[in-house]
Amino acid sequence: MEGQVISLLMSNVESIPGKNVVSSLGLVTGSTVRAKHIGKDFFAGLKNIVGGELKAYTELLNESRNEAIQRMMMDAHARGANAIVNVRFATSNVAAGASELFCYGTAVVVE
Protein backbone atom coordinates (compact mmCIF):
# COMPACT_ATOMS: atom_id res chain seq x y z
CA MET A 1 0.00 0.00 0.00
CA GLU A 2 2.89 2.34 0.82
CA GLY A 3 3.92 4.43 -2.15
CA GLN A 4 0.59 4.07 -3.89
CA VAL A 5 -1.06 7.43 -4.35
CA ILE A 6 -4.74 7.45 -3.55
CA SER A 7 -6.88 10.44 -4.32
CA LEU A 8 -10.26 10.83 -2.68
CA LEU A 9 -12.65 13.77 -2.68
CA MET A 10 -12.17 15.88 0.41
CA SER A 11 -13.82 18.91 1.92
CA ASN A 12 -14.02 20.63 5.27
CA VAL A 13 -17.78 21.22 5.09
CA GLU A 14 -20.47 18.68 5.99
CA SER A 15 -20.89 17.32 2.52
CA ILE A 16 -19.14 17.16 -0.80
CA PRO A 17 -20.67 20.09 -2.71
CA GLY A 18 -22.69 18.90 -5.66
CA LYS A 19 -22.82 15.29 -4.49
CA ASN A 20 -25.08 13.27 -2.22
CA VAL A 21 -23.74 11.46 0.80
CA VAL A 22 -25.05 7.89 0.74
CA SER A 23 -23.51 6.40 3.86
CA SER A 24 -21.09 7.30 6.60
CA LEU A 25 -18.21 5.01 7.54
CA GLY A 26 -16.90 6.72 10.66
CA LEU A 27 -13.82 8.60 11.75
CA VAL A 28 -10.59 8.30 9.81
CA THR A 29 -7.29 9.73 10.99
CA GLY A 30 -3.77 10.20 9.75
CA SER A 31 -0.76 11.47 11.61
CA THR A 32 2.96 11.85 11.28
CA VAL A 33 5.72 13.04 13.59
CA ARG A 34 8.64 14.80 12.00
CA ALA A 35 11.99 16.13 13.08
CA LYS A 36 14.46 18.14 11.10
CA HIS A 37 17.97 17.26 10.16
CA ILE A 38 20.55 19.46 11.73
CA GLY A 39 21.81 21.06 8.51
CA LYS A 40 18.45 22.54 7.65
CA ASP A 41 18.10 23.69 11.22
CA PHE A 42 21.35 25.57 10.85
CA PHE A 43 20.16 27.38 7.75
CA ALA A 44 16.86 28.24 9.39
CA GLY A 45 18.94 29.68 12.21
CA LEU A 46 20.77 31.86 9.70
CA LYS A 47 17.43 32.99 8.30
CA ASN A 48 16.50 34.06 11.82
CA ILE A 49 18.96 36.94 11.44
CA VAL A 50 16.47 38.77 9.25
CA GLY A 51 13.25 36.97 10.21
CA GLY A 52 10.31 36.58 7.86
CA GLU A 53 9.27 33.30 6.32
CA LEU A 54 11.34 30.24 7.21
CA LYS A 55 11.11 28.33 3.94
CA ALA A 56 12.85 25.18 5.20
CA TYR A 57 10.22 24.77 7.92
CA THR A 58 7.37 25.59 5.57
CA GLU A 59 8.51 22.90 3.14
CA LEU A 60 8.99 20.33 5.87
CA LEU A 61 5.56 20.94 7.36
CA ASN A 62 3.91 20.88 3.97
CA GLU A 63 5.38 17.57 2.96
CA SER A 64 4.62 16.05 6.36
CA ARG A 65 1.05 17.28 6.21
CA ASN A 66 0.66 15.75 2.77
CA GLU A 67 1.91 12.48 4.24
CA ALA A 68 -0.63 12.67 7.06
CA ILE A 69 -3.40 13.32 4.51
CA GLN A 70 -2.18 10.39 2.45
CA ARG A 71 -2.42 8.13 5.50
CA MET A 72 -5.92 9.37 6.25
CA MET A 73 -6.87 8.63 2.64
CA MET A 74 -5.44 5.12 2.90
CA ASP A 75 -7.49 4.57 6.03
CA ALA A 76 -10.64 5.75 4.25
CA HIS A 77 -9.82 3.74 1.13
CA ALA A 78 -9.43 0.58 3.22
CA ARG A 79 -12.97 1.09 4.51
CA GLY A 80 -14.32 1.44 1.01
CA ALA A 81 -15.05 5.16 1.18
CA ASN A 82 -14.72 7.43 -1.82
CA ALA A 83 -14.74 10.78 -0.01
CA ILE A 84 -13.81 12.39 3.30
CA VAL A 85 -15.87 15.23 4.72
CA ASN A 86 -15.31 17.62 7.62
CA VAL A 87 -11.54 17.37 7.47
CA ARG A 88 -9.72 19.09 10.35
CA PHE A 89 -6.04 19.65 11.00
CA ALA A 90 -4.11 19.84 14.23
CA THR A 91 -0.46 20.56 14.89
CA SER A 92 1.30 20.02 18.17
CA ASN A 93 4.79 20.26 19.49
CA VAL A 94 5.28 16.86 21.06
CA ALA A 95 8.95 17.15 21.98
CA ALA A 96 11.84 19.55 21.53
CA GLY A 97 12.79 19.22 17.89
CA ALA A 98 9.71 17.33 16.75
CA SER A 99 6.24 18.24 15.63
CA GLU A 100 3.17 16.11 15.18
CA LEU A 101 0.84 16.77 12.29
CA PHE A 102 -2.55 15.21 12.64
CA CYS A 103 -5.60 15.27 10.42
CA TYR A 104 -8.99 13.66 10.80
CA GLY A 105 -12.29 13.51 9.06
CA THR A 106 -15.38 11.43 8.39
CA ALA A 107 -15.19 8.81 5.66
CA VAL A 108 -18.31 8.71 3.51
CA VAL A 109 -19.60 7.18 0.34
CA VAL A 110 -20.93 9.74 -2.14
CA GLU A 111 -22.57 9.47 -5.51
Place this chain on the structure above:
Amino acid sequence: MSNAVSIVIYAVSGIFALLPLWSWALGRWYQAGIASKLMENEKILGSILDDKMSVTTSKKVSMIGAEYSTLLHVSLCVGPSMGQMFFMWLKSIFGGRLHSYDVVLDFGRREALLRLKQQAAERGCTSIVNIRIETSVVSFAKTQKSKQASVEFLAFATGIR
Protein backbone atom coordinates in the same frame (compact mmCIF):
# COMPACT_ATOMS: atom_id res chain seq x y z
CA MET B 1 50.94 44.43 10.58
CA SER B 2 49.75 44.26 14.20
CA ASN B 3 47.67 47.32 13.45
CA ALA B 4 45.84 45.53 10.65
CA VAL B 5 45.25 42.49 12.85
CA SER B 6 43.80 44.61 15.64
CA ILE B 7 41.51 46.36 13.16
CA VAL B 8 40.23 42.99 11.99
CA ILE B 9 39.72 41.86 15.58
CA TYR B 10 37.81 45.07 16.40
CA ALA B 11 35.67 44.70 13.29
CA VAL B 12 34.80 41.07 14.00
CA SER B 13 34.07 41.65 17.67
CA GLY B 14 32.03 44.72 16.71
CA ILE B 15 29.91 42.64 14.35
CA PHE B 16 29.26 40.01 16.98
CA ALA B 17 28.74 42.34 19.92
CA LEU B 18 26.23 44.40 18.00
CA LEU B 19 24.56 41.37 16.38
CA PRO B 20 21.11 42.13 17.84
CA LEU B 21 21.37 45.63 16.42
CA TRP B 22 22.51 44.47 12.99
CA SER B 23 19.88 41.80 12.98
CA TRP B 24 17.19 44.26 14.00
CA ALA B 25 18.16 46.73 11.27
CA LEU B 26 18.52 44.06 8.58
CA GLY B 27 15.27 42.46 9.72
CA ARG B 28 13.38 45.74 9.54
CA TRP B 29 14.66 46.34 6.02
CA TYR B 30 14.00 42.79 4.83
CA GLN B 31 10.55 42.54 6.38
CA ALA B 32 9.50 45.91 4.98
CA GLY B 33 10.48 44.52 1.58
CA ILE B 34 8.41 41.35 1.85
CA ALA B 35 5.47 43.25 3.35
CA SER B 36 5.32 45.66 0.41
CA LYS B 37 5.59 42.72 -1.99
CA LEU B 38 2.68 41.08 -0.17
CA MET B 39 0.61 44.25 -0.48
CA GLU B 40 1.30 44.39 -4.21
CA ASN B 41 0.29 40.75 -4.65
CA GLU B 42 -2.86 41.33 -2.63
CA LYS B 43 -3.80 44.19 -4.94
CA ILE B 44 -3.12 42.18 -8.08
CA LEU B 45 -4.99 39.12 -6.85
CA GLY B 46 -7.74 41.27 -5.38
CA SER B 47 -8.50 42.92 -8.70
CA ILE B 48 -8.68 39.51 -10.37
CA LEU B 49 -10.70 37.79 -7.68
CA ASP B 50 -13.04 40.33 -6.13
CA ASP B 51 -15.84 40.10 -8.65
CA LYS B 52 -15.24 36.48 -9.63
CA MET B 53 -14.78 34.70 -6.35
CA SER B 54 -16.65 34.76 -3.08
CA VAL B 55 -14.61 34.10 -0.01
CA THR B 56 -16.39 33.22 3.22
CA THR B 57 -15.96 31.57 6.59
CA SER B 58 -19.54 30.37 6.47
CA LYS B 59 -20.60 26.81 5.69
CA LYS B 60 -24.09 27.76 4.67
CA VAL B 61 -23.70 28.87 1.12
CA SER B 62 -25.51 27.67 -1.91
CA MET B 63 -23.69 24.62 -3.14
CA ILE B 64 -26.36 23.56 -5.55
CA GLY B 65 -24.94 23.10 -8.99
CA ALA B 66 -21.37 22.80 -7.79
CA GLU B 67 -19.55 20.56 -10.21
CA TYR B 68 -16.17 20.39 -8.53
CA SER B 69 -14.88 20.78 -5.01
CA THR B 70 -11.52 20.39 -3.43
CA LEU B 71 -9.81 20.79 -0.09
CA LEU B 72 -7.33 23.67 -0.13
CA HIS B 73 -4.65 23.91 2.48
CA VAL B 74 -1.68 26.20 2.85
CA SER B 75 0.79 26.51 5.64
CA LEU B 76 3.74 28.71 6.26
CA CYS B 77 6.21 29.35 9.03
CA VAL B 78 7.29 32.80 10.01
CA GLY B 79 9.63 33.96 12.70
CA PRO B 80 10.86 37.28 14.03
CA SER B 81 14.49 38.22 13.58
CA MET B 82 17.02 37.68 16.34
CA GLY B 83 17.26 41.42 16.92
CA GLN B 84 13.50 41.72 17.25
CA MET B 85 13.48 38.86 19.71
CA PHE B 86 16.17 40.58 21.74
CA PHE B 87 14.26 43.85 21.89
CA MET B 88 11.05 42.00 22.64
CA TRP B 89 12.78 40.36 25.54
CA LEU B 90 13.77 43.80 26.81
CA LYS B 91 10.24 45.09 26.25
CA SER B 92 8.70 42.12 28.04
CA ILE B 93 10.32 43.29 31.26
CA PHE B 94 7.85 46.18 31.25
CA GLY B 95 5.08 44.38 29.42
CA GLY B 96 2.75 46.09 27.00
CA ARG B 97 2.28 45.81 23.32
CA LEU B 98 4.95 43.95 21.38
CA HIS B 99 4.74 45.79 18.10
CA SER B 100 7.30 43.77 16.16
CA TYR B 101 5.53 40.51 16.95
CA ASP B 102 2.28 42.06 15.76
CA VAL B 103 3.87 42.87 12.43
CA VAL B 104 5.37 39.42 11.94
CA LEU B 105 2.17 37.55 12.82
CA ASP B 106 0.03 39.85 10.70
CA PHE B 107 2.35 39.27 7.77
CA GLY B 108 2.19 35.50 8.17
CA ARG B 109 -1.58 35.36 8.36
CA ARG B 110 -2.11 37.59 5.35
CA GLU B 111 0.45 35.68 3.32
CA ALA B 112 -1.26 32.38 4.20
CA LEU B 113 -4.64 33.74 3.08
CA LEU B 114 -3.13 35.12 -0.11
CA ARG B 115 -1.60 31.76 -0.97
CA LEU B 116 -4.88 30.02 -0.26
CA LYS B 117 -6.61 32.32 -2.75
CA GLN B 118 -3.83 31.78 -5.27
CA GLN B 119 -4.21 28.02 -4.91
CA ALA B 120 -7.95 28.34 -5.42
CA ALA B 121 -7.45 30.49 -8.51
CA GLU B 122 -4.98 27.94 -9.94
CA ARG B 123 -7.55 25.18 -9.59
CA GLY B 124 -10.24 27.33 -11.16
CA CYS B 125 -12.46 27.64 -8.07
CA THR B 126 -15.13 30.32 -8.07
CA SER B 127 -15.74 30.39 -4.36
CA ILE B 128 -13.95 29.49 -1.17
CA VAL B 129 -16.11 28.46 1.78
CA ASN B 130 -15.48 27.58 5.40
CA ILE B 131 -12.07 29.16 5.75
CA ARG B 132 -10.26 28.23 8.96
CA ILE B 133 -6.96 29.63 10.12
CA GLU B 134 -4.94 27.86 12.78
CA THR B 135 -1.87 29.06 14.57
CA SER B 136 0.68 26.90 16.29
CA VAL B 137 4.16 27.32 17.64
CA VAL B 138 6.68 25.04 16.01
CA SER B 139 10.24 24.79 17.08
CA PHE B 140 12.59 22.26 15.67
CA ALA B 141 15.40 23.49 17.86
CA LYS B 142 17.32 20.55 19.27
CA THR B 143 17.98 22.13 22.65
CA GLN B 144 15.90 24.14 25.03
CA LYS B 145 18.56 26.84 25.11
CA SER B 146 18.11 27.72 21.48
CA LYS B 147 15.69 30.60 21.21
CA GLN B 148 14.67 29.89 17.65
CA ALA B 149 10.95 30.38 17.62
CA SER B 150 8.65 30.18 14.68
CA VAL B 151 4.94 30.30 14.27
CA GLU B 152 3.07 28.21 11.78
CA PHE B 153 -0.07 29.46 10.11
CA LEU B 154 -2.31 26.89 8.51
CA ALA B 155 -5.21 28.06 6.40
CA PHE B 156 -7.64 25.53 5.01
CA ALA B 157 -10.90 25.77 3.16
CA THR B 158 -13.08 24.12 0.57
CA GLY B 159 -12.86 25.45 -2.94
CA ILE B 160 -15.90 25.13 -5.18
CA ARG B 161 -16.39 25.61 -8.89
